[in-house]
Amino acid sequence: MDRYAVMGYPVTHSRSPQIHALFAKATGQSMSYERIGPSPDEFEAAVARFRSEGGKGMNVTLPFKERAFALADSCSERALSAAAANTLVFREGGIYADNTDGVGLVRDLERNLQCDLRGRSVLLVGAGGAARGAVGPLLEALPSRLVIANRTASRAVSLLEQLRQAGGIPADRLVLCQACGLDRIPAGPYDFVINATSSSLAGEVPPLPRAVFGPRTFAYDMMYGKGSTPFMDFAKEQGALRTADGLGMLVEQAAESFHLWRGVYPDTAPVLQRLRAELG
Ligand code: ATR
Numbered sequence: 001m002d003r004y005a006v007m008g009y010p011v012t013h014s015r016s017p018q019i020h021a022l023f024a025k026a027t028g029q030s031m032s033y034e035r036i037g038p039s040p041d042e043f044e045a046a047v048a049r050f051r052s053e054g055g056k057g058m059n060v061t062l063p064f065k066e067r068a069f070a071l072a073d074s075c076s077e078r079a080l081s082a083a084a085a086n087t088l089v090f091r092e093g094g095i096y097a098d099n100t101d102g103v104g105l106v107r108d109l110e111r112n113l114q115c116d117l118r119g120r121s122v123l124l125v126g127a128g129g130a131a132r133g134a135v136g137p138l139l140e141a142l143p144s145r146l147v148i149a150n151r152t153a154s155r156a157v158s159l160l161e162q163l164r165q166a167g168g169i170p171a172d173r174l175v176l177c178q179a180c181g182l183d184r185i186p187a188g189p190y191d192f193v194i195n196a197t198s199s200s201l202a203g204e205v206p207p208l209p210r211a212v213f214g215p216r217t218f219a220y221d222m223m224y225g226k227g228s229t230p231f232m233d234f235a236k237e238q239g240a241l242r243t244a245d246g247l248g249m250l251v252e253q254a255a256e257s258f259h260l261w262r263g264v265y266p267d268t269a270p271v272l273q274r275l276r277a278e279l280g
Contacts, residue, residue, distance in 0.1 A: 023266035
């Protein structure tokens with residue numbers, strides 16, 4: 001039986017084993033998927049061990065995504081532009097790295113939530129790993145503009161600069177991007193406001209000006225939980241039309257990893273439905 005795993009620190013909360021078990025069952029794939037939680041100084045050794053034991057691939061979550069990327073012998077353009085990987089494939093010729101987080105976000109928006117990003121304005125809030133992974137796939141969906149706004153403005157500016165230097169995103173798409181602090185966001189309203197900050201973890205919301213939300217705005221939080229997140233509540237109060245959390249993104253990024261490993265694309269709808277029901 002082919003072995004896969006997710007590595008993170010901590011990793012006990014990861015829903016990936018359940019998601020991949022459901023995908024494997026539905027597609028008739030013979031595979032196992034386990035959780036491995038190496039201490040931060042043991043990540044590289046743990047990857048090498050899992051690979052030498054016959055592991056075929058793995059997912060990587062916080063805080064190891066950058067280090068997973070650094071381990072790769074080859075990678076996708078989206079991993080290159082993110083300089084971070086959430087998916088590794090162990091091949092004969094070496095380790096291949098991909099980053100399926102951003103494509104998971106775009107698939108959730110376009111397929112599950114029936115949104116069209118083409119020609120629309122997008123405000124991406126945050127400049128950490130979650131935001132960085134989203135920029136390439138968001139630009140591939142051809143929005144009219146993408147503003148990256150962060151509490152620490154310099155981090156947004158350097159994120160954009162690093163993306164430019166990494167070369168994974170065509171220059172004609174990058175010109176659609178602007179970077180700024182939360183107090184300098186160009187006039188809205190935006191069609192999409194995407195929260196890629198970790199503020200929800202602390203029960204907080206990024207202090208966004210009301211003007212970014214309008215009666216057509218779709219507010220999306222990459223975080224998820226039981227019921228709506230603080231960011232979703234805030235966006236509704238500010239006048240957003242629709243809101244969604246990131247559970248669909250989680251399932252879609254997993255499906256993309258599964259496809260990379262197994263060559264089959266699982267049906268995500270029943271898995272998303274089940275996870276949603278379990279969250280309550
Ligand atoms: P991740 O890899 O999950 O994106 P990260 O690299 O620690 O995590 O980045 C966290 C992001 O959330 C950053 O953009 C951070 O803003 P700063 O760069 O200014 O620190 C943002 N963030 C966290 N808490 C926030 C809050 N309460 N309000 C606004 N932004 C917040």
